[in-house]
Amino acid sequence: MPRQAPFRSRFEGLRAAKPHMACGSCFMILAPGDPAPAEAQRSLIARATAVLRRPSCASCGGRMVAIGSKAEAYRLAELRLLLTAGKIEGLRLQPRFPLVINHRRIGTYRADFAYKRERSLVEVVEDVKGADGWMTPIAKMKIAVFEALYDKEVAIIRR
Numbered sequence: 001m002p003r004q005a006p007f008r009s010r011f012e013g014l015r016a017a018k019p020h021m022a023c024g025s026c027f028m029i030l031a032p033g034d035p036a037p038a039e040a041q042r043s044l045i046a047r048a049t050a051v052l053r054r055p056s057c058a059s060c061g062g063r064m065v066a067i068g069s070k071a072e073a074y075r076l077a078e079l080r081l082l083l084t085a086g087k088i089e090g091l092r093l094q095p096r097f098p099l100v101i102n103h104r105r106i107g108t109y110r111a112d113f114a115y116k117r118e119r120s121l122v123e124v125v126e127d128v129k130g131a132d133g134w135m136t137p138i139a140k141m142k143i144a145v146f147e148a149l150y151d152k153e154v155a156i157i158r159r
Contacts, residue, residue, distance in 0.1 A: 020073045024093050025062030027080045029073055065093050071159040072112055072128045079113060088124075091115040095125075099145050109146040111154065128157045 021030040057064055067073050082088045095114040099107045113126040127143065129135065133156070135143075143154050 020067040021064045022067050022076055023057035023062045024065050026060040028059055071130050075128045075157055087118055088115045097146055109142045125152055126155045126157055133158045
């Protein structure tokens with residue numbers, strides 16, 4: 001008898017995964033097994049509402065952002081080091097770019113990271129992929145439309 005896969009599809013496995021969390025202002029990373037911020041630990045009601053409210057960071061009070069994979073968490077750690085060393089500036093987590101053609105909004109592209117290198121006016125937009133580098137057709141289309149509209153190239157980082 002063939003062994004059954006734990007999930008029926010790739011997307012079902014992604015939905016079941018518990019994401020890492022990172023602070024949007026101090027870039028502190030919480031792994032899925034780490035204790036949640038203090039406000040999300042209070043009670044069952046607080047835990048249920050923390051999912052809707054996005055918990056705040058325990059150290060600085062900033063808004064926590066869900067990070068989709070370990071590869072993104074590792075890349076964020078590298079970018080934090082570059083930020084403290086002064087090699088990059090203006091680091092943004094999951095920036096959103098509206099995709100507007102002929103005054104109609106057709107969607108939004110959400111990159112993983114955006115920053116500027118030291119002494120550079122050009123903004124670098126990054127999208128981190130896992131070891132297989134697999135992308136949905138919609139993601140490929142959104143990246144192509146983003147590159148055409150904003151005249152920027154998306155750096156795809158593969159781990």
